[in-house]
Amino acid sequence: MNCQVFISGGGIGGLLLGYKLAAQGICVCVIEQLAKPSHVYKGELLQPKSLALLKEAGLLSKVEKCGQKIHHIDVVELDNDENDVLMKMKLGYEQLSPFINYALMVPHEELKEIIRNEAMKLDEFTFIAPARLIGFENSRAIVEKDKKSFHIKADYFIGAEGRRSPTRDQMRLKLKKKHYNHQYLTATLPRPPALTEGKIISTHNRFIGLFPLPNQQVRTVYLINHGEYPLIKKKGLRFLQKEFNELAPELLEYTLALNDWSKIQLMTPLTYHVNRYVDNHFAIIGDAAHAVHPIAGQGMNLAMQDAAILGELLCSVYQSHHERPSLKAYEHVRRKRNEFVLKISDQSALLYSFRFHLFQRLRIRSMKNLGNDHRLHFKHILNISGLGLSHLSLGDYFVQSSLLPARKKPLKNLSRYFFNKENDYPWKY
Ligand SMILES: Cc1cc2nc3c(=O)[nH]c(=O)nc-3n(C[C@H](O)[C@H](O)[C@H](O)COP(=O)(O)OP(=O)(O)OC[C@H]3O[C@@H](n4cnc5c(N)ncnc54)[C@H](O)[C@@H]3O)c2cc1C
Known part of the structure; x- marks a missing residue:
């Protein structure tokens, strides 16, 4: 042939x-x-650059019909004992406007x-x-x-x-x-109607990610120590439901669907x-x-x-x-x-890898600064969107680690941060 x-x-x-x-x-x-x-779970989140490529290929409208748009991800840090909210911020795709300014959850x-x-x-x-x-x-x-x-x-x-x-x-x-000190348990659950945006909830030693899927479902991703899965199985599904409910009370009653181990997949990160x-x-x-x-x-x-x-x-x-x-x-x-x-991605993973109070405090400080500083926030979203690439400057690092205050002035002329045709297809020029 x-x-x-x-x-x-x-x-x-x-x-x-x-x-x-x-x-x-x-x-x-x-x-x-x-x-x-x-049936293996293999990722469902389409970032804005992938959506732009699907648009170029004439496939976006078909894909959007079976997807759930995400405009932002709520990042929440909780106190482990009292469940008090220590920090809440929004990572918003909205600022990528006028380019595609949302992500899409689509079954793989x-x-x-x-x-x-x-x-x-x-x-x-x-x-x-x-x-x-x-x-x-x-x-x-x-x-x-x-x-x-x-x-x-x-x-x-x-x-x-x-x-x-x-x-x-x-x-x-x-x-x-490169292997990591943690793994994830992932499952699809029915979704409360109000849960329409992404959400990451963590305490100093626990983490759950919630990403809404179409058809009133939600992808859940729960962090465990590497090799801990047999122990969790021994503790039983009730234990897991309780963990989910404590971190995300909005899932209460929906976690009853977590009634069979076959619905849960173990994910081992690797780089x-x-x-x-x-x-x-x-x-x-x-x-x-x-x-x-x-x-x-x-x-x-x-x-x-x-x-x-x-x-x-x-x-x-x-x-x-x-x-x-x-x-x-x-x-x-x-x-x-x-x-x-x-x-x-490796740096983000490390932020949640070490389950100590000190790490949670560092994470809260860094995320707060990111939320308060328009430039940092924009660069972060741009980098995960795939629409452009912007290294952090020394000033950005100083702001993120609280050595400098958040800047009030937004970045100017944003279009220069996005990849253009010449960046994507340089051999044509
Ligand atoms: C458990 C798990 C969870 C993941 N979670 C996420 C996530 O949340 N978000 C995300 O973006 N990505 C996630 N990923 C990664 C994502 O699935 C991959 O990055 C993406 O699917 C890569 O696409 P690919 O086409 O390169 O490879 P694949 O999707 O792996 O496709 C490769 C294909 O090649 C076939 N194949 C293999 N060997 C042969 C052969 N010798 N001959 C013929 N065919 C062959 C396979 O059957 C398969 O269909 C996850 C991956 C895994 C394994």
Whole structure:
């Protein structure tokens, strides 16, 4: 079998890339090892940049129909004994105006289904599932399907297989994994009607995240120590319901739905980042190249953003009549942005990793300063939105750590902080 671009892995990254290429008339073959949608929770929060990319691809209105918009995230710190509110602030996407100024919670498999169904309408798109990439031989992919193997010849081979990537192995890239001292328990519960925005509630030693989903549901994420899950199981579901109710009293009665361990998934955070994304006619995107701590809801967004940039580059390669741009341009644009998001997600995770009163006090101070200082607040939201990247200045660090007072003057000329077409697709300029 022949195609122009072979993509191994029909996850969010592989599908978006395949769709983008096929829509531009490039012959694509996507293979996926799973026969049907997986029930594993794999992230639902779409950041504004991913929404902008879906808009560019003409898919946003379909996706929005099955999503729940989030305009801000309430961050609340509680006293453990009295449940008194020690601090409350809003992390608002609203300030990203006039760009897309909200995030969207969309069930992962529904998002994939929308992209896959749209792609399947295109003649240039071939989807083979279940089929598994097992390696490469003489510049061909070896694919196994129904216990038989066959070869696929292509100009370019893209690895979008997630954390275990045979394409990454072929490129001889090594992973250095970072593990954390904590894990999360995640479950979907029915949602109180008033809970329509994101919410993070913590005490000095407990943490719960609530993110509203469509159909009156809410994603809950509860922090535990690494390896604590068997102990929690021993304590029983009643214990877990009580913990949820204490931290988020609005969930009372809704936590009764937490009545079976099969409804709860254990999430183990992990971080890694390879040093190259491209090797000759091979490239990797998404979790094949990097894994990010889930606290900032970035994983699937990075995969989509990789797919969009590589997709645009491959389109330029096939459309160019003179000098063809190198695939390295994709690595050039994406690697430093991903590195930055990995770093800020890691820092956010550390803020909640150490369960002492001192850490809670530091967190409260830092979040209060962030809420009071327009510049810090804007930069923080911009960085998690994916719409731009702004390093903190020395002044920002001083304000965040209370060495300088919050600044009253807002930043001027905000549009210069957002990525423009030249930043996203520099090879075109
Ligand atoms: C438990 C968990 C929770 C997460 N929570 C969040 C979150 O809250 N927010 C967030 O943004 N991100 C989260 N993520 C990360 C997010 O799921 C990933 O970053 C994102 O899905 C990456 O997309 P991808 O397309 O690169 O890889 P994947 O989504 O992993 O897709 C890879 C696909 O390739 C297929 N595949 C693998 N090997 C082969 C092969 N040899 N041949 C053919 N097909 C193959 C797989 O079956 C899979 O369908 C979470 C991940 C996990 C595992």
